[in-house]
Amino acid sequence: MKTINKPFTIADALGLSYIGNQADNAGITENGNYDISSSFKIALGNGNNDAIISNGSGNINNNHISFGSGYGDQITVSNGSLSRNYINFGNGDYDQIGAGWSGSIMGNNITFGSGSHDEIYSTNVIANNAIKFGNGNEDGVYFYHGILSNNSVSFGNGSSDYIFTEDGQIINNIITFGNSQSNVSTYSGLISNNKISFGGGANFLVSFLGSVNNNWVSFGDGAGNYVVCNGGGSGNTITFGDGGQDLISTWGNLCNNKITLGNGNGDSISASGYGGNNIINIGSGIGDVIDVSTNDKITVGVGGSDTFLFKQSQGSIGNVSITHFNDANDQIVLRNMFTDGFSASFSHGNTVISDGAGDSITLIGVHAVDNLLSYFSSSY
Secondary structure, three states, rough: HHHHHHHHHHHHHHHHHHHHHHOOOEEEEEOOOOEEOOOOEEEOOOOOOOOOEEOOOOOOEEEEOOOOOOOOOEEEEEEEEEEEOOOEEOOOOEEEEEOOOOOOEEEEEEEEOOOOOOEEOOOOOEEOOEEEEEOOOEEEEEEOOOOOOOOEEOOOOOOOOOEEEOOOOEEOOEOOOOOOOOEEEEOOEEEOOEEEOOOOOOOEEEOOOOOOOOOEEEOOOOOOOOOEOOOOEEOOOOEEOOOOOOOOOOOOOEEEEEEEEOOOOOEEOOOOOOOOEEEEOOOOOOOOEEOOOOEEEEEEEOOOOOEEOOOOOOOOEEEEEEEEOOOOEEEEEEOOOHHHHHEEEEEEEEEEOOOOOOOOOEOOOOOOOOOOHEEOOOHH
């Protein structure tokens, strides 16, 4: 490793190419405040733990940087920016790009090989990059605070790939995972306005205390996918495959979402019952359980045996509609309500169940029955 305290030169770049092909720990550490930024072409060889490090406030910009197949290669900026570079890593494991507390990673084209445990990390900003991971396992992007925005991030078919932040924001990204288990998660941050595509594993999208808003999210046909948004979820389009046991869960409000559950069995939506105005399409699997929010519009697949759970207090249903309700197999559960306040009427080919105070459940295409209570249960 070569250490300099002066501006980086063409001679330094040529020296890196030579040193990098000879030994491990090749590269350069820049301890001043100078930039490595003059369209250098830096080629490091197949040794391990090769590195380009800026410990001061210098920037690493506008370069072509390539590493060989060794493991543990890295590029790190402390307080400067890593921007507008073309960066290629080989197939070694534990390759890494990092930025310190006031550093940023912006506008780069970054490609990792098929090694595992490759990572990009930052405590500040990761924005406007094109990032491609290979088929290794546990590749990912981690940032503690700050923001991940306007990036294109794609993963190969390795397992346990991830994007994670403690309390940062994941906004306006295009994120594509392969066919193994993967996740996007935050503890208390915001996940908003992203396009996220998961493959066939058991994947999850989680904001433990924050909210998930205005995203387009699709899951493959693996079983056991889930979305958790305990701070609430609104304006999302979420589509699950046919694996079954898929889940959406929130302690908060679920509002203005379009949700499609596949044909697998045992899918569920667990919510407070407040919020509302969701459009929910349910496949033909059996045993699906849906917490219904105010004014939801629900379409049920042919067959199945589904439960529609109302947790609200009396007078907060709004006007809910359920299309293809199967009066032989499906069930409506009024957990906090009394069924003796409801009556049924048949209008325009539909059964309308009303409490007489403006709240109703309309069963599209279902004829009224003499015994209204055959639909209802007070517990589940």
